[in-house]
Amino acid sequence: MDRRNFLKLAGTVSAAGLAPDLLWAAGNTPGAGNAVQHAQPRRRKLVLVRLKGGNDGLNTLIPWRDYELYKKLRPRISMPQHHKKFAANELADSGMSLNPYMNKLLPWWKADDVAWIQGVGYSNPILSHFESGDVWDMAARPGHSTQGWLSHVLPGYQNNLHGIVLGDELGPMAGKDCYAIAMKSPEVFISQVDLVERTKKAAQINNPALAHLANIQSQVVNARDELVQKMSNPRQVGQGFANSVLGRQLESVAKMIINGVSAPVYMVELDGFDTHANQLNLQNHNLSFLADALDSFATAMKKHGHWDDVLVMTYSEFGRRVLENQGGGTDHGAASVQLVMGGKVNGGIYGENPDLNHLDSQGNLPMTTDFRKVYSTVTQRWLGQANPWKQFGTIPFV
Amino acid sequence: MNELTFSEARHLVARTGIGAEWGSIKKLEGLPRQKAVEYILNPAPSNPLPAPYLTPWNKLEPMRDAGAKTRADAWVMAQKEGQRLQGWWIEQLFRTNTPFVERMTLFWHNYFTSSIQKTLQPSLLHKQNLMLRKYALSSFRHLLREVARDPAMLVYLDGYKNVKEEPNENFARELLELFTLGHGYYTQNDVKAAAKAFTGWGVHPVSAKFHIRADQHDDSRKIFLRRAGNFNGDDIIEILLQHPRTAERVTEKFWKEFVSETNPPRKTIVNWAQQFRNSNYDIKTLMRVILNSEEFWSDRFRGTLVKSPVDLLIGTIRTIPYPRENTTEIVNLCRLLGQKLFEPPNVKGWEGGDHWISTQTLLVRASYLAKISRGNLDPRVKTGPHIRARDEKEMLEWLLAVPPLNDLPTTPGKRRLAHALLRDPAFQVT
Numbered sequence: 095m096d097r098r099n100f101l102k103l104a105g106t107v108s109a110a111g112l113a114p115d116l117l118w119a120a121g122n123t124p125g126a127g128n129a130v131q132h133a134q135p136r137r138r139k140l141v142l143v144r145l146k147g148g149n150d151g152l153n154t155l156i157p158w159r160d161y162e163l164y165k166k167l168r169p170r171i172s173m174p175q176h177h178k179k180f181a182a183n184e185l186a187d188s189g190m191s192l193n194p195y196m197n198k199l200l201p202w203w204k205a206d207d208v209a210w211i212q213g214v215g216y217s218n219p220i221l222s223h224f225e226s227g228d229v230w231d232m233a234a235r236p237g238h239s240t241q242g243w244l245s246h247v248l249p250g251y252q253n254n255l256h257g258i259v260l261g262d263e264l265g266p267m268a269g270k271d272c273y274a275i276a277m278k279s280p281e282v283f284i285s286q287v288d289l290v291e292r293t294k295k296a297a298q299i300n301n302p303a304l305a306h307l308a309n310i311q312s313q314v315v316n317a318r319d320e321l322v323q324k325m326s327n328p329r330q331v332g333q334g335f336a337n338s339v340l341g342r343q344l345e346s347v348a349k350m351i352i353n354g355v356s357a358p359v360y361m362v363e364l365d366g367f368d369t370h371a372n373q374l375n376l377q378n379h380n381l382s383f384l385a386d387a388l389d390s391f392a393t394a395m396k397k398h399g400h401w402d403d404v405l406v407m408t409y410s411e412f413g414r415r416v417l418e419n420q421g422g423g424t425d426h427g428a429a430s431v432q433l434v435m436g437g438k439v440n441g442g443i444y445g446e447n448p449d450l451n452h453l454d455s456q457g458n459l460p461m462t463t464d465f466r467k468v469y470s471t472v473t474q475r476w477l478g479q480a481n482p483w484k485q486f487g488t489i490p491f492v
Numbered sequence: 493m494n495e496l497t498f499s500e501a502r503h504l505v506a507r508t509g510i511g512a513e514w515g516s517i518k519k520l521e522g523l524p525r526q527k528a529v530e531y532i533l534n535p536a537p538s539n540p541l542p543a544p545y546l547t548p549w550n551k552l553e554p555m556r557d558a559g560a561k562t563r564a565d566a567w568v569m570a571q572k573e574g575q576r577l578q579g580w581w582i583e584q585l586f587r588t589n590t591p592f593v594e595r596m597t598l599f600w601h602n603y604f605t606s607s608i609q610k611t612l613q614p615s616l617l618h619k620q621n622l623m624l625r626k627y628a629l630s631s632f633r634h635l636l637r638e639v640a641r642d643p644a645m646l647v648y649l650d651g652y653k654n655v656k657e658e659p660n661e662n663f664a665r666e667l668l669e670l671f672t673l674g675h676g677y678y679t680q681n682d683v684k685a686a687a688k689a690f691t692g693w694g695v696h697p698v699s700a701k702f703h704i705r706a707d708q709h710d711d712s713r714k715i716f717l718r719r720a721g722n723f724n725g726d727d728i729i730e731i732l733l734q735h736p737r738t739a740e741r742v743t744e745k746f747w748k749e750f751v752s753e754t755n756p757p758r759k760t761i762v763n764w765a766q767q768f769r770n771s772n773y774d775i776k777t778l779m780r781v782i783l784n785s786e787e788f789w790s791d792r793f794r795g796t797l798v799k800s801p802v803d804l805l806i807g808t809i810r811t812i813p814y815p816r817e818n819t820t821e822i823v824n825l826c827r828l829l830g831q832k833l834f835e836p837p838n839v840k841g842w843e844g845g846d847h848w849i850s851t852q853t854l855l856v857r858a859s860y861l862a863k864i865s866r867g868n869l870d871p872r873v874k875t876g877p878h879i880r881a882r883d884e885k886e887m888l889e890w891l892l893a894v895p896p897l898n899d900l901p902t903t904p905g906k907r908r909l910a911h912a913l914l915r916d917p918a919f920q921v922t
Contacts, residue, residue, distance in 0.1 A: 224609070236838070237837065237838030237839060238838070240837060240838075240843065240847070262828075263852075264850065264852055268850075270846065270847065270850075273851070274851065275851045275852070276851070276852045286855050286858075286859060287855070289855070289858045289859055289862045289915070290854070290855070290858050290915075291898045291915055291916070292898075293897045293898060293917055299897075301795055301796055301894060301921070302753065302754060302796065302846075303753055303795065303796050303797060303798050303845070303846065303921045304795060304894065304897070304917060304918065304921055306798075306846045306849060307798070307849055307854075307917040307920050307921070308897065308917055310849050310850065310851055310854050311854060311917060313851055314851050314854060314855065317851070425560075
């Protein structure tokens with residue numbers, strides 16, 4: 095019996111001893127797993143870009159029609175007005191202007207492949223990185239769930255590998271119901287998995303704890319097998335890629351997608367948005383890394399015919415305080431902007447412009463679009479799944 | 493009376509301690525079961541390691557009210573000292589001569605959770621740890637009364653904000669839902685009544701000790717679980733202890749910790765809970781009942797508990813004296829594996845069991861075990877841990893609770909075998 099068939103059998107038999115809700119919804123069901131892997135239909139992908147630290151929305155999309163007030167609130171960190179590009183960078187007739195360090199995104203904006211969603215957050219905002227990050231990841235108040243929001247969506251979408259995180263934390267794919275792998279890179283992951291032995295007697299396990307271990311172990315090994323098979327002699331991206339950590343991560347994602355890795359969700363991370371001091375330079379640089387890397391990624395996807403299959407979405411644990419602080423930076427805030435792009439995206443700017451005259455008691459922008467409305471949209475309109483956030487409605491950005 | 497085999501002695505040691513310590517197993521092997529259980533239940537007195545410096549409450553708390561700058565400083569201090577406190581317990585877990593006490597303390601820490609993140613007061617968490625240690629095997633009544641008065645708990649579940657004019661229900665709710673009855677045995681009105689009974693219980697601003705602000709206490713008549721009276725917090729606890737669900741709920745938690753992750757037979761829980769109540773909630777009596785039960789010794793439940801990160805990271809080193817990682821690295825590994833001491837994810841504590849194992853934690857566990865046991869596997873080389881098991885059979889009985897899933901290495905050598913057994917999925921369970 096070869097390894098692949100063995101694992102298939104092992105999974106089926108050991109899972110049979112468990113209650114149905116303990117089944118890891120992976121490739122054990124006949125016909126849904128390995129057998130049809132090669133003839134897999136093209137599936138939609140979601141690429142999440144986490145902007146770690148809390149990205150300032152007001153300097154991402156600049157309220158240039160409110161420039162006087164904006165400048166007054168932020169004497170040192172407002173975008174200098176000599177950037178006459180404000181007018182050129184205005185998004186539709188919104189009065190909001192794209193940060194000029196993100197100009198690499200302009201062609202994609204003009205092609206209607208970029209959507210911005212404004213005022214995204216939640217009510218009673220929490221200003222701790224970890225706790226607010228959990229709110230975004232779990233779509234629940236802190237401590238109320240350890241299951242990522244995608245774990246309510248992906249098991250219905252695909253009966254196999256759900257996601258690959260290039261980083262430490264499974265975040266939105268955490269929890270028992272999701273089959274996701276966190277790794278530094280596919281290469282490092284492959285070498286790590288060599289430490290895990292193939293369990294040979296998994297089929298005979300009737301101890302539920304061991305059966306669970308064997309299942310997770312075979313998930314890891316199966317993911318390794320898939321990556322080895324698809325990535326050992328890969329089709330190359332065949333173009334230069336933005337030279338940054340994020341650029342390399344997105345290149346890795348592009349390579350996996352081009353070579354048919356089956357995971358529908360990929361997640362990468364750009365750190366450094368916690369700009370308590372010297373924000374203007376730090377954030378501009380970070381945003382240029384972001385725009386350059388996204389431009390490379392979009393170009394690669396387009397070139398290989400995958401641009402219509404991917405939806406890229408940024409998210410961050412919170413925005414930042416409207417008023418600048420003593421150190422030329424900003425403290426933790428609330429609502430911010432989210433970027434979505436992809437071939438099927440309905441380009442545009444959604445949600446209300448920030449109202450600098452009406453801040454909450456902490457001096458933050460209040461939420462005008464509940465972040466779950468964005469999740470609701472992705473779940474229903476992009477992944478076509480039963481929508482746990484239906485009551486929040488959807489946004490026609492895709 | 494049946495005398496413990498090597499494998500039974502190993503089971504008792506591994507389930508009640510941290511790791512399958514060779515010396516302890518050998519001490520218990522051949523003893524009658526009851527006698528071995530008494531040995532575990534009556535550890536020699538010992539003191540925990542001295543605490544690291546932790547900024548006192550009355551210094552840290554005012555910093556939070558003195559503006560953004562000192563508030564930020566207080567936060568940084570709490571984070572730094574919190575890590576120091578985690579390191580303190582980790583060292584204690586490595587070095588203790590009374591692992592059962594640590595195990596019980598950890599159990600109660602996960603039962604009566606408090607976190608350095610919510611409280612931002614590491615010194616209070618340290619005091620709470622000493623309290624849990626002190627009452628870990630005493631009376632559950634005493635323990636519960638102490639927990640209700642514990643400063644870290646009063647902050648963690650907002651008890652200190654619970655005053656007559658503005659009752660805060662957080663502690664009352666968890667007292668009913670998690671610490672005693674459990675869902676379905678009380679109403680929202682009971683939560684409200686209990687919250688009122690605890691109004692005025694707080695932390696003294698200077699001494700950081702429990703104190704009751706009489707003027708903040710609501711001494712009106714309350715109706716709680718269909719009884720009426722001018723109840724205070726202790727009265728509420730008494731009424732809860734009279735309810736049969738309380739003992740059952742505690743017993744169910746013990747089952748999951750010491751016997752199995754599988755659901756307990758109803759009649760076992762009823763029986764144990766009854767004995768627990770008959771003993772006037774003596775925790776040691778409950779433990780004695782469990783450790784002498786057929787269920788605890790049954791083959792059916794061997795290896796049905798997934799090792800916690802602490803058990804895996806520290807217990808393995810206490811089993812075989814491999815060179816160990818430093819404290820900072822263990823703190824970090826605990827984080828990666830999902831068990832930050834003094835920092836459980838929420839008031840319910842660590843879910844444990846299958847939840848310890850994800851694709852992410854499995855790889856971290858595997859790399860850790862491979863790394864510590866790598867060394868030189870050649871038995872002729874003198875360096876490397878001394879392995880006292882005689883032969884392959886004894887190695888298997890010592891290191892694994894259930895037979896290995898993988899094939900054994902064909903090259904002989906105890907170190908090589910240990911390396912292989914550590915990497916077997918069977919090593920992850922106990």
